[in-house]
Amino acid sequence: MNAAEFCVLLDRLPQAQTYGRQALKLSRAIGDRIAMTYELAVLALAARADGDDQRAGRLWGAIEAEEARAFLGHWPAEREDYATRILLPHSAQLEQGREQGRRLTLDQAVAHALKASPTNHDSGPDGPHTRA
Numbered sequence: 001m002n003a004a005e006f007c008v009l010l011d012r013l014p015q016a017q018t019y020g021r022q023a024l025k026l027s028r029a030i031g032d033r034i035a036m037t038y039e040l041a042v043l044a045l046a047a048r049a050d051g052d053d054q055r056a057g058r059l060w061g062a063i064e065a066e067e068a069r070a071f072l073g074h075w076p077a078e079r080e081d082y083a084t085r086i087l088l089p090h091s092a093q094l095e096q097g098r099e100q101g102r103r104l105t106l107d108q109a110v111a112h113a114l115k116a117s118p119t120n121h122d123s124g125p126d127g128p129h130t131r132a
Helices: 003-009 013-030 033-049 053-069 075-087 092-101 106-114
Strands: none
Touching: 003 013, 003 033, 013 033, 013 106, 033 053, 033 075, 033 106, 053 075, 053 092, 053 106
């Protein structure tokens, strides 16, 4: 578990997204596909927790497509834990996003994930976009 995932658990979603994108940039820079998979999953968790089911589904669908293309090291051992937290409960927006994500390459998914997700949180005492 990394800082981004801890932030999801603490409901500090903007920080989770920031940390997740930072980790994703580093993994992309060194070409670590397995780490990129984990970081996409954590960003999908953050999107789902933030109510952005379509973004969560798109990121998860991209992971599913990458699983079909290549071996991802120890990812399968932890996949179900992430899948349960991301995919349940089902929603139409989540499924629509998954379908879109399955058509993305890993590079396209990473580029999408690195874009700041829209939030509807106001600035708070701990910085921009924090929840009260």
